[in-house]
Amino acid sequence: MVNTKVNLSGLTLDNPVIPASGTFGFGYEFADIYDINILGSISCKGTTKDPRFGNPTPRIAECTEGMINSVGLQNPGVDKVISEELPKLAKVYKKPIIANVSGFSIDDYAYTCEKMDAQEQVGILEVNVSCPNVHNGGMSFGTSPESAAAVTKAVKAVTKKPVYIKLSPNVTDIVSIAKACEEAGADGISLINTLLGMRIDLRTRKPVIANKMGGFSGPAIFPVAVRMVYQVYEAVNIPIIGMGGVSSARDVIEMMLAGATAVQVGAANLVDPNACPNIINDLPAVMEQYGIENLTDIIGGSHNG
Amino acid sequence: MNNSFYYIKSHEKIAKDVYKMVLGGDTSSITAPGQFINIRLDGFFLRRPISICDYDDETITIIYKVVGQGTSELTDYLPGMSLDVLAGLGNGYDTSKSGDKPLLIGGGVGVPPLYNLCKKLISEGKKPSVILGFNTSDEVFYEDEFKALGADVYVTTVDGTKGIKGFVTDAFDKVDYTYFYTCGPMPMFKAVNAAAKTSGQFSFEERMGCGFGACMGCTHKTKNGNKRVCKEGPVFVKEEIEW
Numbered sequence: 059m060v061n062t063k064v065n066l067s068g069l070t071l072d073n074p075v076i077p078a079s080g081t082f083g084f085g086y087e088f089a090d091i092y093d094i095n096i097l098g099s100i101s102c103k104g105t106t107k108d109p110r111f112g113n114p115t116p117r118i119a120e121c122t123e124g125m126i127n128s129v130g131l132q133n134p135g136v137d138k139v140i141s142e143e144l145p146k147l148a149k150v151y152k153k154p155i156i157a158n159v160s161g162f163s164i165d166d167y168a169y170t171c172e173k174m175d176a177q178e179q180v181g182i183l184e185v186n187v188s189c190p191n192v193h194n195g196g197m198s199f200g201t202s203p204e205s206a207a208a209v210t211k212a213v214k215a216v217t218k219k220p221v222y223i224k225l226s227p228n229v230t231d232i233v234s235i236a237k238a239c240e241e242a243g244a245d246g247i248s249l250i251n252t253l254l255g256m257r258i259d260l261r262t263r264k265p266v267i268a269n270k271m272g273g274f275s276g277p278a279i280f281p282v283a284v285r286m287v288y289q290v291y292e293a294v295n296i297p298i299i300g301m302g303g304v305s306s307a308r309d310v311i312e313m314m315l316a317g318a319t320a321v322q323v324g325a326a327n328l329v330d331p332n333a334c335p336n337i338i339n340d341l342p343a344v345m346e347q348y349g350i351e352n353l354t355d356i357i358g359g360s361h362n363g
Numbered sequence: 364m365n366n367s368f369y370y371i372k373s374h375e376k377i378a379k380d381v382y383k384m385v386l387g388g389d390t391s392s393i394t395a396p397g398q399f400i401n402i403r404l405d406g407f408f409l410r411r412p413i414s415i416c417d418y419d420d421e422t423i424t425i426i427y428k429v430v431g432q433g434t435s436e437l438t439d440y441l442p443g444m445s446l447d448v449l450a451g452l453g454n455g456y457d458t459s460k461s462g463d464k465p466l467l468i469g470g471g472v473g474v475p476p477l478y479n480l481c482k483k484l485i486s487e488g489k490k491p492s493v494i495l496g497f498n499t500s501d502e503v504f505y506e507d508e509f510k511a512l513g514a515d516v517y518v519t520t521v522d523g524t525k526g527i528k529g530f531v532t533d534a535f536d537k538v539d540y541t542y543f544y545t546c547g548p549m550p551m552f553k554a555v556n557a558a559a560k561t562s563g564q565f566s567f568e569e570r571m572g573c574g575f576g577a578c579m580g581c582t583h584k585t586k587n588g589n590k591r592v593c594k595e596g597p598v599f600v601k602e603e604i605e606w
Contacts, residue, residue: 112579329409
């Protein structure tokens with residue numbers, strides 16, 4: 059018998075497989091497809107202070123081994139998430155969840171995180187610093203160590219729950235940003251968010267996505283994600299949730315060898331609603347194939363020394 | 364919704380760039396005309412959503428037009444091969460609102476979902492009229508099939524090479540109707556909305572990520588709040604649509 063349990067900041071997960079934010083809604087709709095209690099945890103749809111419609115359609119473009127989305131954080135706002143969405147999830151999912159939070163100012167982040175902190179079913183706060191900072195010319199909070207640290211500090215001040223900062227890969231030096239978050243008190247790092255991408259329609263000669271650009275995800279970005287998890291693992295001493303194109307049990311193991319303690323599955327859920335259960339079912343056999351008894355033993359296993 | 368493999372029973376070209384495919388497999392998740400399936404194709408990351416033209420206990424009929432690389436690839440699939448399909452997606456047309464004389468208005472590849480709808484309306488004792496709009500005569504399909512169901516059928520072509528010259532709305536004065544159902548391109552929707560004298564239901568198309576409500580890629584604003592075309596749609600009632 060292999061052991062698939064992992065530990066994230068004191069939270070024991072039955073397995074490291076977590077559907078990624080934005081690809082799983084608030085989870086309960088997937089309960090019609092399979093028993094979602096088999097999941098390690100669930101990272102819920104990105105939640106903001108106020109309700110958001112998001113961006114105009116088309117919001118989706120296909121790519122080779124991936125896709126671009128420009129949904130734009132559509133969500134009903136934190137109050138409705140707490141009053142309507144989380145209770146629906148609580149009926150069908152009995153484990154602690156990861157609340158994914160976004161904001162457009164430091165105050166936004168603190169406001170939403172403070173409300174999420176009061177929710178018993180929330181085990182971890184995952185703070186997405188990839189959205190534009192409206193007080194700083196639209197530059198994303200996640201693109202500078204200073205602003206990422208400022209968000210981390212503000213959120214840590216309003217919650218006792220573990221705070222994971224979800225970093226954008228659209229930066230020149232992800233390591234310095236991860237270190238700044240760690241120094242500011244982050245309990246963990248989630249990476250990577252989507253890569254900025256674009257497709258153009260040959261017939262209309264215009265961008266496919268109404269918002270022109272969007273976030274590129276899917277198996278095509280897996281090597282970029284593995285590389286960044288590897289780099290960040292070398293530089294920080296807090297756990298990493300690795301994500302970006304994960305679609306198989308082998309990918310989970312590779313991501314953990316790079317340095318991830320747990321793994322999120324994103325775009326794969328959208329093309330195969332059973333992607334997560336398939337990965338969880340396959341995991342023990344793949345572990346045995348590679349002589350892995352305890353999954354925690356391989357975290358960062360590809361690093362020398 | 365169910366996800367399984369379906370085998371291709373038949374696959375044929377029925378008009379210019381338009382193909383009809385009959386799939387054998389589990390149809391238990393299909394509950395209403397106007398729902399769709401989402402097909403996975405080798406070499407393409409996202410599935411292709413295609414409306415259900417007709418179904419019975421063992422088969423699903425789809426009619427699709429080649430509009431890009433994915434649908435072009437689909438034409439290479441031969442009878443006997445199998446396809447990974449998510450079936451029974453979306454909410455279809457509600458026939459309870461139709462009155463005695465519903466009007467069905469299809470434009471191009473918007474025509475297929477109206478076929479099973481027409482069948483259902485007739486089985487409920489109603490007398491549907493059907494307007495099928497195309498650009499030109501070699502694009503026309505399913506005129507005879509709708510007639511065989513017992514519907515009054517009018518064909519319009521933009522260039523006048525078949526039926527009434529003009530758009531679907533140019534045939535409106537020929538029919539007396541109590542309600543309408545439509546599927547087709549957005550310019551046609553706007554014309555239908557402006558010309559229609561009754562309430563009705565529109566089946567929308569949108570670029571989708573998943574097709575089952577997970578990604579929020581296809582959301583439309585409606586007067587009843589944000590709705591996902593794939594999950595709460597694709598059918599919306601006239602009164603809730605924001606044009």
